[in-house]
Amino acid sequence: MTSGTGVDGLDARLIELLEAEPRIGVLECARRLGVARGTVQARLDKLIARGVVRDFGPRVDPAALGYPVTAFVTLELRQAVGHQPMAQRLARIPEVLEAHTVTGAGDMLCRIVARTNAELQGVIDRVLASEGVLRATTVIALAEQIPHRTLPLVKEAAGG
Amino acid sequence: MTSGTGVDGLDARLIELLEAEPRIGVLECARRLGVARGTVQARLDKLIARGVVRDFGPRVDPAALGYPVTAFVTLELRQAVGHQPMAQRLARIPEVLEAHTVTGAGDMLCRIVARTNAELQGVIDRVLASEGVLRATTVIALAEQIPHRTLPLVKEAAGG
DNA sequence: CGTTCCACTGGTCATACCGCCCAGTGTATG
DNA sequence: CATACACTGGGCGGTATGACCAGTGGAACG
Numbered sequence: 001m002t003s004g005t006g007v008d009g010l011d012a013r014l015i016e017l018l019e020a021e022p023r024i025g026v027l028e029c030a031r032r033l034g035v036a037r038g039t040v041q042a043r044l045d046k047l048i049a050r051g052v053v054r055d056f057g058p059r060v061d062p063a064a065l066g067y068p069v070t071a072f073v074t075l076e077l078r079q080a081v082g083h084q085p086m087a088q089r090l091a092r093i094p095e096v097l098e099a100h101t102v103t104g105a106g107d108m109l110c111r112i113v114a115r116t117n118a119e120l121q122g123v124i125d126r127v128l129a130s131e132g133v134l135r136a137t138t139v140i141a142l143a144e145q146i147p148h149r150t151l152p153l154v155k156e157a158a159g160g
Numbered sequence: 161m162t163s164g165t166g167v168d169g170l171d172a173r174l175i176e177l178l179e180a181e182p183r184i185g186v187l188e189c190a191r192r193l194g195v196a197r198g199t200v201q202a203r204l205d206k207l208i209a210r211g212v213v214r215d216f217g218p219r220v221d222p223a224a225l226g227y228p229v230t231a232f233v234t235l236e237l238r239q240a241v242g243h244q245p246m247a248q249r250l251a252r253i254p255e256v257l258e259a260h261t262v263t264g265a266g267d268m269l270c271r272i273v274a275r276t277n278a279e280l281q282g283v284i285d286r287v288l289a290s291e292g293v294l295r296a297t298t299v300i301a302l303a304e305q306i307p308h309r310t311l312p313l314v315k316e317a318a319g320g
Numbered sequence: 321c322g323t324t325c326c327a328c329t330g331g332t333c334a335t336a337c338c339g340c341c342c343a344g345t346g347t348a349t350g
Numbered sequence: 351c352a353t354a355c356a357c358t359g360g361g362c363g364g365t366a367t368g369a370c371c372a373g374t375g376g377a378a379c380g
Contacts (some may be wrong), residue, residue, distance in 0.1 A: 007225060013217055022216040027366055036329045041368080051224035056182040056216050058175055060310040064211035065167060072232075072262065072269060087305035094312035100301040102232065109232060109299065110306075128206045139264040145247035146270075150184065150220040152254035153273065157225045185337060196358045201339080 006050060010035070012158035014043055015053065019151055022056065062097070067113040069120050070141040073127065074106035082130030083108065089130040095123045106137065166210060170195070172318035174203055175213065180312055182216065222257070227273040229280050231300040233287065234266035241292030243268065249290040255283045266297065 017029055026044065030037040044115065047053045064068070077086060083101050090096045090110065098111040109128070114120035115139070128136055170193065177189055186204065190197040207213045222230070238244060243261050250256045250270065257269040270287070274280035277300070286295055 015220065018218045022218070025366055026368095036331095037367095038330085042327080051221055054219040055296060056218055056223050057179045058182070058216055059214040059219075060175065061211055061214050062310060062313060065310075065313060065340055067313060069318075070260070072260075080308070083305060085234070091306055091312075094316040096306060097307035097313065098312060099304075100230070100232075100310045101303045101305055102299040102301050104299040106299070109301070111308075134281065139262040139269065141260040141262055141269070143243070143261045144259075145243060145261055145268065146251055146256060146259035148258045148271075150222060150225075150257060152251075153222060153225060153227060153257065154220060156254040157227075186339095187337060197338095198340095198359085199357055240374080277360095 007052060007154065007157045009158050009160065010039075011047060011052075012154050012160075014040065015047070015154050016151055018056075023096070027044075043094055062113045065070070067115055069114040069117055070144075071112045071120055071124075072139050072141065073110045073112050073124060074102075074137040075108040075110065075127070075133055075134040076105070076137075078106040078132045086130070086132055089132075090127065093123065093126055096127070144148055167207075167212060167314065167317045169318050169320075170199075171203055171207060172314050174200065175207070176215075176311055194209075222273045227255070227275055229274045229277055230304075231272045231274070231280055231284075231299065232299050233270045233284060234262075234297040235268040235270065235287070236265070236295040236297075237267040238292045238294055239255050246269055246290070246292055249292075250287065253283065253286055256287070289299050 009040055013033055014029060017024070017032060024032075027037055028039050032041045033040065044053070048055075064067075075086075077083075084109065087099055090099050090108075095112050096110050097113060100109050101107060102109045112120070112123055112127075114123050120138075120140070124136055124138060127133060172195055174189060177192060178185070184192075186200050187197050190200045193200065208215075212224070222228075235246075237243075246268065247259055250259050250268075255272050255274055256270050257273060260269050261267060262269045271279070272283055272287075274283050280298075280300070284296055284298060287293060
């Protein structure tokens with residue numbers, strides 16, 4: 001194994017290839033990478049088994065779904081409420097796409113989408129209505145300068 | 161069309177199914193959804209054509225790659241520097257997974273990962289070294305309460 | 321130095337899926 | 351009423367898939 005993370009150059013090239021053209025199959029990957037099909041299969045199995053590649057689920061674009069407004073909302077919680085139950089309450093709001101507990105002044109950071117700025121207000125109101133939320137600070141994402149990516153990281157981890 | 165977004169119940173069920181078991185094929189989907197294969201194919205094509213489903217790329221887990229530390233960094237930029245060139249500079253740092261321009265006190269919000277807290281400092285230093293960055297405010301993500309999801313949103317858009 | 325382990329190769333096999341085609345039907349639209 | 355559209359259910363050839371195998375080369379270990 002090339003590095004401690006267990007990802008080598010071939011793994012990285014494989015992920016890169018799949019990232020670029022997700023529809024191609026194992027056989028095609030093998031051809032392009034210049035290795036045997038069984039090798040690609042084994043690598044892929046191992047990457048999935050190790051959790052490096054979670055899955056190949058469909059990546060849905062909220063904007064195309066009609067939710068072009070993205071915002072990051074920092075929540076301040078009442079100390080007494082646990083983060084777990086809070087997360088469960090937030091999970092009931094479909095527009096909450098993501099939530100993390102964080103350090104700093106706030107307690108939780110959420111990614112929220114909405115159809116319009118006006119509806120964003122509505123979503124935030126629903127968040128605020130959750131028991132235990134003291135305050136919500138919102139910043140609206142004006143533009144996605146770097147869309148979510150992991151490829152450079154994979155290459156980095158592979159050593160190059 | 162059921163709704164203005166162009167996603168109906170069947171679309172939603174299809175996405176949900178693919179989300180749950182990404183490896184199954186069109187035929188299997190058709191069987192489980194109780195519709196003809198051609199229908200599934202047509203729906204899927206349209207979803208992709210409309211951009212609702214971006215692709216089926218591999219979802220890489222940075223933690224499994226050896227980058228368990230996630231942080232959100234808010235950047236204040238010198239007014240003179242454009243966001244575009246700034247994004248390009250940030251894009252050269254593999255650990256920067258995402259970047260948005262935002263409203264509020266800060267100018268950009270980035271998602272950053274690192275191997276350790278100590279290395280996080282190093283990554284932030286590299287960000288700060290970029291021309292035009294005046295200040296960086298960092299919050300570390302302690303736990304991912306709600307991992308990135310879009311399913312509830314899809315169901316919502318489909319009307320339930 | 322020999323042994324053992326492991327990954328990769330390159331080949332086969334039967335199965336099953338894929339993309340594409342078609343005619344027929346039901347339904348909403350104009 | 352005519353049209354357009356979506357879905358059905360069927361069939362077609364081509365091809366990938368997953369599984370399996372023997373053989374090879376390198377690295378680690380006693």
